[in-house]
Amino acid sequence: MRFSAWQVLKEGLTGNRGWGAHWRDPEPKPAYDVIIIGGGGHGLATAYYLAKEHGITNVAVLEKGYIGGGNVGRNTTIVRANYGLPGNSEFYSHSLKLWEGLEADLNYNVMHSQRGIINLFHSDGARDAAARRGNAMINQGDDAVLLDREGVRAMLPFLDYDNIRFPVYGGLYHARGGTARHDAVAWGFARGADRRGVDLIQNCEVTGIDIEQGRVTGVQTTRGAIKAKKVAMVAAGRSGQVAAMAGMRLPIESHILQAFVTEGLKPCLDTVVTFGMGHFYISQSDKGGLVFGGDLDFYASYAARGNLPQAEHVMEAAMTLMPMIGKARVLRSWGGIMDMSPDGSPIIDTTHIDGLFLNCGWCYGGFKAVPGSGHVTAHLIATGRPHAAATKYRLDRFATGIGLMDEEGTGSQHNLH
């Protein structure tokens, strides 16, 4: 079924009895051309673009849980292209352009909303850094505007401008940034891939990767062995366990990141605001909840829930920046498992095993990357060569020290990002 306003009207008038399942629930076949391990945003998008751009449709996505149950359905949905370093700049720019055509391409409402993002700064030095980042964004062909204090005040009158520790000096405004409905992104890619012939196999955990004479030949799963010519490991926070099945140790530590949402409120915040100095960011969902978060809990974890000290820290930052938030009640909080790399940038590469590909290291920023990552990973799988927008995401950069992408400038070492 093609979704359209006409379809909504017709279904509305006929009791909504015509809406079917958005994708099939097939049994795994004995063999595929390509198997993708992990049915999160990146795995689904990879399958979609393999089918759409490269005509490779004999593909299975193996998901141990259900589609949308991983981080793709747990994030705070911010989409932006405001990176400063070569490697990241062109990749996120590529991804944002795909976002801008995504709903038409997928025929799916992912509620992509370019409501803009303001990154606040609180000192002269930070203003210089913001100006430099803005120039890098403009050089990349994206948009950035340096706002002074009054410029920010006109958009966000409710911030505490004269906070003693963090007075607001201004902000870097990225108008094409914004948010999207995370589940819908997973569902849209899932439906798009399924319609092109990809098998989405849920409740199917990969338990082993078969390798013969340096070449991948298939996988073992909880639903039996499946053969494949090529296998892509796209398991985000679980990348370490999956790669271990191929005898690999990765430069990845899995950490917990929490998020919070308040009760639904009337519209009060029409853009995304980041308060980097307080490790805090916030937006308002279309349902009205204020969605906000902060930094990692900063210890290795697979618990998918965090501890209270970080919750307290985030609430303190919220009160520091926008005291009015004290009147809102927090409805729920949750956590997701982040695949942290030493330099804070991702890995999309081949491996030393023929036919085995790796996509991981998304840290806390992999939602915005979903279309871009799927697009370039599909290119890598189909052609064996990296896409022009992702030439720098090499796995060996940590061993060689060449081409590290440390956006924060804190050092290429675990536990610094």
Add this chain to the structure above:
Amino acid sequence: MRITCPYCGTRDLREFSYRGAASDLERPDAEAPPEEWHAYLHLRDNPAGVTRDLWYHEMGCASWLVVTRNTVTHEILACDLARDVALKAREAKR
């Protein structure tokens, strides 16, 4: 999560800061091949389950600690002074 420091007793998580996997204590020789240094600096077992990692009791006795804990349940299983762990490892090597 509360950590029981051998010197200070059971203390709030806020008093500690995290460093990473306890393999940080197993520093290669200066002459070791680059692959060994790469593995030491970057590669991680990253287990889902029992792990050993290094914590610093920053707001307490300022000891480095090796904490054995479960990354899936956040249960803390043991806590030893990193100094003792490192000395024992050196003894075992001899």
